Amino acid sequence: MTTNSSSKGLSVKPSYDDDNVFARILRGDLPCQKIYEDEFALAFYDINPQAPVHVLVIPKGQYISFSDFSSTASSNEIAGFIRAVGSVAGKLGVEEPGYRLLANTGLDSHQEVQHFHIHLFAGKPLGPMLTR
Numbered sequence: 001m002t003t004n005s006s007s008k009g010l011s012v013k014p015s016y017d018d019d020n021v022f023a024r025i026l027r028g029d030l031p032c033q034k035i036y037e038d039e040f041a042l043a044f045y046d047i048n049p050q051a052p053v054h055v056l057v058i059p060k061g062q063y064i065s066f067s068d069f070s071s072t073a074s075s076n077e078i079a080g081f082i083r084a085v086g087s088v089a090g091k092l093g094v095e096e097p098g099y100r101l102l103a104n105t106g107l108d109s110h111q112e113v114q115h116f117h118i119h120l121f122a123g124k125p126l127g128p129m130l131t132r
């Protein structure tokens with residue numbers, strides 16, 4: 001990943017890598033098993049599912065992480081994206097008995113793909129939130 005320095009050189013903000021796998025899916029360069037799409041979001045099945053239902057919801061805009069999205073996306077994009085996540089859960093029929101949302105952000109979280117995404121897990125009792 002390349003970096004941009006601020007004009008004063010005091011902070012370094014990572015720049016968006018247009019070649020990340022989700023950017024390629026959004027462009028149609030890579031296939032995905034699509035579940036839902038609107039002007040704000042795309043949802044598709046994870047290629048390596050960790051639960052009977054494991055879906056990724058990604059914003060259409062170029063945001064690296066939750067931190068980037070929450071601080072720089074417009075209110076319209078944020079509202080549209082959150083509503084899309086809810087629509088995906090409704091479309092999957094998992095509101096009962098429930099589901100888990102997760103957004104890995106940054107190194108300690110093990111975020112692998114540098115395009116903001118929310119994981120939606122469902123389809124069985126999911127157990128405690130983190131293994132010790």
Ligand code: 5GP
Pocket residue numbers: 021030032033044045046047048049056103104110111112113114
């Ligand atoms: P992260 O660790 O960044 O939160 O999660 C990235 C997720 O993207 C992983 O669960 C991984 O299985 C999924 N993933 C990586 N490459 C692809 C791909 O090409 N297609 C799909 N559908 N999922 C992918």
